[in-house]
Amino acid sequence: MQQQFVQQIVEEVLQQVLKNQPSPLHDHKIPIGVSARHVHLAQAEVEQLFGENYQLTPKFELSQPGQFAAEETVVLAGPKGSIERVRILGPARTLSQVEVCWTDAMKLGLKPPLRISGDIKGSSPVTLIGPNGSVVLTEGLIIAQAHIHMSPADSVKFQVVDGQSVQIKVAGIRPITLSNVMIRVSERYRLEMHIDTDEANAGLIQQGAFAEIVNGQKIEPITAKESQLIAKPTPEKQAIYYFEKKLLSQMEVLEIEAQEIVVPKRTIVTALAHDKIRELNKKLTIRAE
Known part of the structure; x- marks a missing residue:
């Protein structure tokens, strides 16, 4: 059996063990994931950077189902500097997107807007350099707005809806409150709040910390029936x-x-x-x- 298959099996076994461990103390808390700078690539850009018909190599699975950190990295380049070994996340997307924090942006000499992931229209340009070539994105560099991934069941539990902006607080030795945190709901999501490294450093937040929603616009909670409608899977294209x-x-x-x-x-x-x-x-x- 090849080594990569053994490694993947071990990683999934560890995830299975962690998934089955109860966490009663955090039933009403939201786990925080600190997102370092990273790149999402369309397949066309993957091939420009790494070669024709190249496929990204999974390194380990991420918290959100179906997402993985790839073995491959690229160099980000701007008018004032560059950042090496920036991790690519897979699988390949429809459009390429680069997410950095404000500190990274200053090093590159660029001014990306604060955006929800996927909203790249009119965003900052950036150059990507790989082992087989380079790509100049005319738009695609953003600072990702803090957001919370959750399932429809979680949205019922927290009484929030997709697209809602909330305020959260994180306790600790340097308590911090973040506003305009976006709720993102999908049957594919696992409960987790994503912040960038600047936000984490401001509150001395590390992986494994928890957040709590303290304020949001007043809304009518969605019913269990509405939740089921949201979670209803789309028809399969193949049998x-x-x-x-x-x-x-x-x-x-x-x-x-x-x-x-x-x-x-x-x-x-x-x-x-x-x-x-x-x-x-x-x-x-x-x-x-």
């Missing part, structure tokens, strides 16, 4: 998907739209992949060889 790789992980399950996944007998199916198949009401079929 059966024939998977031929040696390892089926949670990430691959999330990317497959078909209701039934057929794998060869030799394929290793990770524990988290089994969980995700059950969660999505999909069917796993083992094909005899």
Whole structure:
């Protein structure tokens, strides 16, 4: 068995153990993830930077299902300086986007706007340098607005809705309050607040800290029935998907739209992949060889 498959299985086992550990003390708290500078790339830019038909190599899975940190990194370049070894996050997206903090922007000599991830129209240009070439993005560099990912069930629990702006506080040796934190709701999301390194440094916040919503615009809480409507999955485009790789992980399950996944007998199916198949009401079929 190849080393990368062993590593991926170990990582998923650790995630399974952590997922099953109860955390009663934090039932009403929101875990915080500190996002360092990173890059999202469209496939066209991946190939310009790394070569024709190049595919990003997963290094480890991120907290949000289906997302991963890639082995690959790039250099960011601006009129006043550059930043090396900036991590690429996968999978590839429709549009390329670079997220930095204000301190990074000053080093580059650029003035990116504060935006919600995905809103890059009219944002700052930036140059990316890879081992096989460079890419000049005419727009795409932003400072990401602090936001909270949550599921429809979480939105009911916290009585907030997608797109709502809230105020949060973080306790600790340097308590801090952040305003205009955006709520983002999707069945694909896992509860976590994302802030950048400047915001984390201001409050001496480290990975593993928790936030609490203290203020938001007054709204009518959504009902359980409305929550179910939000979470209703879209119709599948395929009935059966024939998977031929040696390892089926949670990430691959999330990317497959078909209701039934057929794998060869030799394929290793990770524990988290089994969980995700059950969660999505999909069917796993083992094909005899």
